[in-house]
Amino acid sequence: MDDSALIDVALTVNGTHYQRQVESRLLLSDFLRHDLGLTGTHVGCEHGVCGACTILLDGEAVRACLLFAAQVRGSTITTVEGLAAADGTLHPLQEAFRQAHGLQCGFCTPGFLLTLVPFLAENPNPDDREIRQAISGNLCRCTGYQGIVDAVRSLSRTGAPKPAHEAET
Amino acid sequence: MKPAPFRYFAPETLDEALSLLAEHGDEAKPLAGGQSLVPAMNFRLAQPAVLVDLNRIAALSFIRPDDAGGVVVGAMTRQRAVEHSELVAARAPLVTETVPYIAHAQIRNRGTFGGSLAHADPASELPAVALALDAQFTLACRSGQRVVPAEAFYTDLFETACGHEELLVDVRLPTAAAGSGFAFEELARRHGDYALVGVAVAVQRGADGTLIDARMAYLSVGPGPVLATRASASLLGTRGETEALRVAASLAAHEDIVDPPSDIHATAAYRRHLIEVLTVRALTRACSRAQEGA
């Protein structure tokens, strides 16, 4: 194998199966955006600090900028594009963000949503301190976070269901 | 902000991984959770020619009891799994108390116990905890295994006893003996940031209630995790009275090997001040827990 040898990757993203060949050094964030055209996963810092690239890898929130595409062979991934239903109905967490002004420019929003979906599944009833701790690994330069905390709190009795494509299966 | 090219291998057994490391020598780096290595590669601070991805080696991911009452954690066990392990909470409560201070949940979902210990960042929490607990590190290479105590594992800034052809395979955390107590304290600017100073302490009371063992280990005060041996020894024979804790804290802040840096986050003087404050807090909690255990 020389340096430019391509590696086969087969995986499921938002319920769709993909098969591609990748260079070893291709970051998962770039694979999602450039190879699969799923540009909802945003890239802010590429060193794990900002949280904009957060996705679900086999159900767990992780940084897509700190994984190589070659590593996720056989995995199941959810990106922000997989949250809403096929008819465009927003996921309840997205709807809550909309209602509570949980976003302004929206750059950070995909990362917040994918951090919070598994958090709410594990803690359906978080208090404000727990919510703030849960989003401590995501930076937002617009909202001042209050709208985001309000959005999560508005769901805290009902919890957030699974992403649409997972609920269907 | 993109990594340089490298050859990628994803072995499924430890033997294969060790052969690859032996074959490629110091050109190769093992990839664990990637939460320190990949940022360094993205910045091109690290440009390994070969990456040996350990994530498909299932045998390196486990938490199991050992016969002596302690617990053994496989190197590839995710920090998140350690955080939620009941066995670790029962047998190594200092680890359970400390792991939530590492970064954020998304980082701990991927970052590994062994990766953090092997990385040897002087600002990271787990190396100090390993020193306080006198943890034993198992290193493997193609020709066999050896066990290295935490104190001998950490040699210098980002340097450890683990050779290029070796892997850290597991870490043994000794049992919490009767009469022992633990505590962790740190101060960070924001939740999840690397700490300005942190301290992990383990103490043990004898039958008469006096301290018969004490280990105080620090992060962010030197080139690696630092065990304040002179300060720790000053506690022996005392009952952990407030005055004894103050003396130990002051000794720790001025021990030769305690040499906190001045940087954009804090001055060395402020860090020394924090060493004293945090040490008293940690020792107070550890000693009162030890009382309960005796």
Ligand SMILES: Cc1cc2nc3c(=O)[nH]c(=O)nc-3n(C[C@H](O)[C@H](O)[C@H](O)COP(=O)(O)OP(=O)(O)OC[C@H]3O[C@@H](n4cnc5c(N)ncnc54)[C@H](O)[C@@H]3O)c2cc1C
């Ligand atoms: C935003 C952010 C904040 C963070 N904050 C903190 C923090 O507050 N405290 C903290 O402690 N850490 C923090 N980290 C680092 C995190 O804990 C890493 O997970 C950890 O330092 C390295 O573990 P890893 O499994 O990701 O290892 P990797 O990044 O994969 O590897 C790190 C190094 O160790 C070597 N290595 C890994 N495993 C082995 C092995 N089994 N044998 C031999 N060598 C090995 C690798 O070759 C590499 O050189 C942070 C990271 C990020 C991105």
Ligand code: FES
């Ligand atoms: S782009 Fe991945 S954390 Fe910032």
Ligand code: FES
């Ligand atoms: S909405 Fe603009 S960064 Fe968060």
